[in-house]
Amino acid sequence: MAPEEEINKLKAELERHNKLYYQDDNPEISDAEYDALYQRFKDLEAKQNKKEKLSPTDKVGAKPARNFEKHDHIKPMLSLNNVFNEEEFEKFEERVLKRVGNQEIIYSIEPKFDGIGVSLTYEKGKLSKAVTRGDGITGEVITENVKTIKHIPLTLKDYPEVIEIRGEVFFRLKHFKKINEEIESKNGKKFLSPRNAAAGTLRNLDIEVVASRPLDVFFYGLGGHSSDFTKRNQRDFLNFLKENNFSTNEFTNFSNKDGVKNYVDKILSSREDLDYEIDGAVVKVDDFSKQEKLGFVSKAPRWAVAWKFPATEKVSKVKKVLFSVGRTGVITPFATIEPVLIAGANISNISLHNMDELKRLEIMDNDSVLVRRAGDVIPQLVKVNKELRSGDETPVKIPDKCPSCESELFLDGPFLKCGAGMKCKKQLFGFFEHFVSRKAMNIEGLGYKINKTLINLGYMKSAADLFRLKKYESELKSLEGFGEKSIENLFQSIESSREPSLAMFIYSLGIPEVGETTASSLARYFKTFSNFKNTNLDELLQMDNIGDIVAQKIINFLSTDPIGIDDLVNELSIKDFIVTEDSHLDNKKIVITGTFEEYSREELKDIIKDKGGIPSSSVSSKTNYLICGENPGSKLRKAEEFGIELVKEENLKEFLKI
Structure with missing residues (x-):
């Protein structure tokens, strides 16, 4: 031949x-x-x-650039509001009927896959881009990685000029198990869940690693498209997907309101038999013209909801209660249990949070316990089955010295703590794991094993040491697992992180109770790191979204300085916070009261945050605006007493500039 x-x-x-x-x-x-x-x-x-x-x-395409290119979706990839029962779904339908008229609505019902959302753009029938969900407006271009999924169509039949097709990338459970077994055999850090594995794989910079793992995908959603796409409803769109060899899910069905609950129950009953994870069902209005009329609020469509499933519970047995050291010195008790499979994940460890919880549960080694995955994500010990005790149970041994550094432990409220700070290797490791993470300083190349090696060798004893690693270049090149290219990439990533935004830097410090949202608020309020570093308790308490406890933790962190802040700052050029045109509500304290026809309070809070404002729950002399809906209550009277400017619903869009 x-x-x-x-x-x-x-x-x-x-x-x-x-x-x-x-x-x-x-x-x-x-x-x-x-x-x-x-x-x-x-x-x-x-x-x-x-x-x-x-x-x-x-x-399998060429290796992508170290930093994925950003790309705006033609049509935003929205999140979904949740319902948990039939009553809540009926309220959703009432809102739908109010906008489209009192007529029978046909719904599309499908499983809610627990994976990673992607959007594929086809131009003139050819795949041009694959993009992550990102923040819903802008995602990362991962086209070459997505092409490794063998059944992604590269071309379409009977195609429109432009179309975005949305889907969910995931691992089947058998593949997830195999991947973790392979990682474990190489002494690597296993993935926590199939979703975690899919996310890590899809954004991996090594195309060969991505290609070696059997990612899968289901397609179900229509994004932006040109006017020559004429499908009228979800049913026609799914047929279009099938005709073009897209992988779709066999559980999708169509029904009026009366059949929705029955079909959601059918999906729920199939859950344990599936070889992929689901955490609910998605119910959406089938007709595209009705979807268009319904529109969306904030980051969610009015024409679809996620019907969330209840958490799954199983009985297991405690092997032993152990104690781990966190990055802030908190010693957290956790139960090691006989592994149980719940909603697609093998649960073998469960956090017991603090000493008060340990006391409340009255847990013993060898106890029988009821285990749940809260929200199908976080393992939770529901209760101890004391009635099943046989006499083989033994009391939990609470340590008096740090399991990592042998320092004396002390109680701080409900928390057992080690006060050794960065001299404790577990705390030092925990700090660096947070500091280099994607949402903090975003330094790539410092994974679990490399971090541990650098700390054990004594190369990283403080935060600033990370930015002085280059002096150990020759030593690093002689170590196993440190290839010349990987070291070069690591140094490049470290250099590119020397100019963090103020919000990113504050978050990266790892101040207790200061997450991304609080870090963002602090950056917006103080504008420069010098202003923030020299703050005091009274000034922090002027911020409505900073309470006594968080304010005190910030002051304690800045005064004790466990990471060597001045030394670290000398290595960086931290960008000041600059107010943009979109942040016209910068630092304005805004209270919401009453009910609104178009928005829920949570949606309004999200919009206010996006525009730079600070949503507050109570009216005070420091409040700048009161957004007032129907049936406002006592907050209106209090605002009038203080002479606070009112914003009525008819002026809301103009005020928020939406």
Whole structure:
């Protein structure tokens, strides 16, 4: 057979097997046989020195840049509001009918996949971009990584000029288990859940790692598109997806209100039998013209809701209660239990939070316990089954010395603490794990093993040491696992992080109780790091969203300075906070009262934050505005006493500039 003829035959065969495996779930050959076919095709391509058009080997592209390019979605990728029962769903339908008229509504009902949202853009029928959800407006371009998912169509049939197609990337449970087994065999840090694994894989900078893992995807959503896309409803759109060889979920169904609850129950009853994770059902208005009329509020559509499933509970047995050291010195008790599979995740460790919780539970080693995944994410010990005690149970041994550094422990309220600070290796490691994370200083290349090695070698004893690592370059190159390219990339990432935004830097410090939102508020209020560093308790308490406890923790952190702030600041150029045109409510304290036709209070709070304002729960002399809906209550009277400016619902959009 001539080489060109064999290439064409192999190409068709590979595409057929991809469809059988990923779409029909009915493979005819083993993975090893498929790999042999793929390798033969790859070898023939190389010998011909000619890349086939839409070649199967295009599924693995060139290595992306270190920092993923940002891209705005044509149409925002919105989140969903939740309902938890039939009564709440009926209230959702009441709101729908109020806007579209009193008529029967047909709904699309499908599982809510616990994966990572992606948006694929096709221009003139060809895949041009794959983008993460990001913040809903702007995501990261991960086209080459997405191409490694073998059943992503590269072209469309009967295509519009432009179309965004949304889906959820995930791992099947058998693949997730295998990936973690492989990581564990290499002494690596296992993924916590299939969703965590999918997110980590999809954003991995090493294309070969992404290609080696069997990511899967279901498509279900229509994003932005040109006017020549004429499908009228979700049912027609799903048929369009199937005709174009997109992978869709077999559980999707259509019904009026009366059938929604029954079908949600059917999806729930199938949950334990599925080989992928779901945490609810998505119910959306089928008709696209009605969707358009309903529109959206803030970051959620008015035409769809997520019907969340109740947490799953199982009984297990406590092996032992142990104690771990956190980055702030808090010693947290946790129960190691006989592993139980709940909602697709193997649970073997459960945090017991603090000493008060340990006392409340009256837990003992070898106890029988009821375990739940709260929100299908966080493992939670619901109760101790004391009635099942057999006499084999033993009291929990509470340590008096730090499990990491042997320092004496002390009680701080309900928390057992180690006061050794950065001299305690566990605290030092915890600090660096937070400091270099994506939402903090975003320094890539400092994973679990490398962090641990650098700390154990004594190269990183304080935050500033990270920015002086280059002096150890020759020593690092001699260490196992530190390749020349990876070291070069690490130093490049460290250098690029030397100019953090003020909010990012404050968050990265790891101040107790100061998360992203609080760090952002502090940056907006103080504008420069010098202003923030020299603050005092009275000034912090002037901020309505900073309470006594958080304010005191900030002051304690700045005064005790456990990380060497001045030394660290000398290595950086921290950007001051600059007010933009979109932040016209900068630092304005705004209270909301009453009810509103178009917005919930939570939606209004989100918009206020986006515009730089500070939502507050109570009216005071420091309040700048009161947003007033129907039935406002006592807050209106108090605002009038203080002479605070009122914003009525009819002026709301103008005030918020939306």
